[in-house]
Amino acid sequence: MLMRIGGKDVEGVDETWIEVKNPATGEIIDRVPAGTPEDVTGATEAAETAFDSWADMTMRERGKILFRTSRKVREQYKDLAHLLTVEQGKPLKESTDEVRGFANVLEFYAGISACQNGEAIQLGAAGDCIVVRKPLGVCGSIIPWNMPVLIMGWKIGPALLAGNTMVLKPASSTPLTNLRLGQILEEEGLPPGVLNIVTGRGETVGTAMVKDAIIQKLSFTGDYETGVRIRDIAGASFKDIVLELGGSDPMIVMQDADIDKAVDGAVRGRFYNAGQTCTAVKRLYVHEKIAAQFIRKLQDRVESLTVGNGLGSKVDIGPMNSAEQREKISRRIEEMRNNKEGIILTGGNSLRGTVYEKGYFYRPTLVTNVIPESGLMTNEVFGPVLPVVTIPDLTSAIREANNTRFGLGASVWTKDLSTIKRVFKEVNAGIIWVNRHLSVPPEVPFGGLNDRGIGRENGQHAPESYSQTKTLYLGW
Ligand code: NAD
Numbered sequence: 001m002l003m004r005i006g007g008k009d010v011e012g013v014d015e016t017w018i019e020v021k022n023p024a025t026g027e028i029i030d031r032v033p034a035g036t037p038e039d040v041t042g043a044t045e046a047a048e049t050a051f052d053s054w055a056d057m058t059m060r061e062r063g064k065i066l067f068r069t070s071r072k073v074r075e076q077y078k079d080l081a082h083l084l085t086v087e088q089g090k091p092l093k094e095s096t097d098e099v100r101g102f103a104n105v106l107e108f109y110a111g112i113s114a115c116q117n118g119e120a121i122q123l124g125a126a127g128d129c130i131v132v133r134k135p136l137g138v139c140g141s142i143i144p145w146n147m148p149v150l151i152m153g154w155k156i157g158p159a160l161l162a163g164n165t166m167v168l169k170p171a172s173s174t175p176l177t178n179l180r181l182g183q184i185l186e187e188e189g190l191p192p193g194v195l196n197i198v199t200g201r202g203e204t205v206g207t208a209m210v211k212d213a214i215i216q217k218l219s220f221t222g223d224y225e226t227g228v229r230i231r232d233i234a235g236a237s238f239k240d241i242v243l244e245l246g247g248s249d250p251m252i253v254m255q256d257a258d259i260d261k262a263v264d265g266a267v268r269g270r271f272y273n274a275g276q277t278c279t280a281v282k283r284l285y286v287h288e289k290i291a292a293q294f295i296r297k298l299q300d301r302v303e304s305l306t307v308g309n310g311l312g313s314k315v316d317i318g319p320m321n322s323a324e325q326r327e328k329i330s331r332r333i334e335e336m337r338n339n340k341e342g343i344i345l346t347g348g349n350s351l352r353g354t355v356y357e358k359g360y361f362y363r364p365t366l367v368t369n370v371i372p373e374s375g376l377m378t379n380e381v382f383g384p385v386l387p388v389v390t391i392p393d394l395t396s397a398i399r400e401a402n403n404t405r406f407g408l409g410a411s412v413w414t415k416d417l418s419t420i421k422r423v424f425k426e427v428n429a430g431i432i433w434v435n436r437h438l439s440v441p442p443e444v445p446f447g448g449l450n451d452r453g454i455g456r457e458n459g460q461h462a463p464e465s466y467s468q469t470k471t472l473y474l475g476w
Contacts, residue, residue: 001179003033003199006046007192013038018172018199023089023319024309026358030087032175035200037208040167043196044214047138047165050193055135055163062161063113068188070106073099073181084149084177085310089318089360090273092310098149102181105153108442109161109463116161116463127475133467135163136240140209140218142202142230143178145171145321146276146382151244152178155219156185156195157442158462165194167215169206171222173322175199202226210234217466219457220244221278224380227453242455242465244278246380247408247448250401251281251437252423254394255289257413261435263297265413266386269437271305271364274320275384279409281437282381284388285397291390295345295368298388302364303346309359319359320383326350326360329383332375333365342370342387372403380406394419398426407449411437430456 002009012033019028033039054062073080081095088095118132141155148170159166170178175197182197198205206226209215210233220230221244234241251269253262269281286294310318320326330350336342347365362384370376370387377387391397401410411433412423424432430448433439440446445459455465 001030001032001176003035003039004179004182004195004197005039005043006049006196007186010039010042012036012200018175018201020087020173020176022086023321024311024359026360030176032179032199035198035205037204039198039200040205040208040212043167043198044138044212046193046196047167048214050191051135051137051165054165054191054194057163059113059116059161059163062163063110065185065189066106066113066157066161067110069185069190070103070110072184072188073103073106076184077103080149080177080180082311083180085318087174087176088145088148089321090310091315091318092313094273095310098147101150102153105150105157105442109157112460112463113161115460118469127473129474130472131469132472133162133464134470135467136216137164138214138216139164139166139466140212140215141166141168142206142209142218142220142222143168143170144222145174146273146278148174149177149181151221152181154442154446154457158457159219159466160190160194162463162466164217164466167196167198167209169198169200169209172199172201206230207233210239211237213237215239217241219455224451231454242457243453244447244455244457245451245453246382246406247278247280247452248282248380248404248406249279249409249411249429249437250283250285250404250427252391252394252397252401252410252412253284253286253290253294254397254412254414254416254419255287256415257290258415258435259290259294259297262413263294263301265411265435265437266298267301267305269411270386271302271317271384272438274317274362276321276325276382277438279431279438279440281386281411283377283401283404284386285391285400286388287397288390288392295388299346299366302366302386305364307351307356307361307363317364317384319356319361321360323360325383326362329362329381329385332379332381333385336367336370336374336376339374341374342367342376347385372400378404394422398423402426402428405451408452409433409437409448411435
């Protein structure tokens, strides 16, 4: 597929290409242009040209285009989910969830389009003020490969509704579904140049976007280290930035928890998307009174998961997105083995040398008796590996849960209100789930504390964050 700039399919000035591979087979399925800084300039100029007439439309008109797109996406969900599985690896049922999630996000923003208003402020004898909200201009989005479709929705929904035009960069391994969604938006009435999609590598296209003077706000979702680089470069300009970075979410299972429900929650929470989710359960703390029973059930469930090509109807876990991601996980487990930092209960290998030879698979893995200093506990582990730690009481569970630089999400599994109160108050995370984990509906603000980044996405106030106020002061 080609890039989309100014309503045209574009090969890019360099005419070099990036191959897109199916992670389940290693086969090349398509190629996209390896964009350059000149392509980014072309895209920001196209977005700037399209800005005035897009900003002049009413929110309701812009919302209608988002709504029509969501309807079309629902109609075409099978094709879109298939494309997502083939480029990203996740099982078809998860791709279907994600495509529908994208439609939900656009529908949500279309639905609130009539309620986004400025304000009038009465100052008595001094006059009255009318405060209107104006879009920022051209906004940039940099998308990761783990949830490329949903995250595209989180970024374009509020920004387009608020009247901004955009330049979007997909991850280099998952550009195809993003490009297809861009086509659907235009088919449903998005004017040319309002959303420009530049494919390419992070170091070239991404860096050019961070440095670009036309882009007023840049929203990035991705790895912590990349986020730090972006912050340092963007800090030199007046660009507004949102950084949605990694997570190392704890899950606390107390002695009064519904054990079966908590086991389900842990399996979904950790192994969904082959463990490649920012808010996945990355550290599990279980009360010692139920630990033996819980771990036995968890092990049974994990061993019953079917690993395979995501297109298979019975597959629970697909491949990881790239060979590089699988290597990272393999290295982390080897380090843990060599340093005797924990005990592997099940899994712990990459499935190479089997029928899975050509894909980037890693067997779902449970590790117990993990020491707090292990890299499994101190870093974000972005794959299907779950460390399980036994805790004697809530105080130590909270202490261990907070023993991280990330503060994205956390969950507690209990029936006790005072436990919920303490966890909500004392655990340092932006989202605390009770008896569930992972759900991120578009209605709810999303983001964490500490080193997980800067800013919030989603929720009814997100369009405001893509706007600026302008005041008319009437001194009667
Ligand atoms: P990544 O940082 O490698 O890549 C993300 C995007 O940034 C890609 O489009 C990439 O091409 C681009 N990029 C790479 N280097 C760049 C640079 N120097 N300048 C500008 N752009 C650059 O991240 P990833 O591996 O694709 O994504 C996985 C990470 O994303 C995990 O850490 C995960 O926790 C995080 N994530 C966070 C959230 C959240 O909302 N907090 C959601 C999903 C994923």
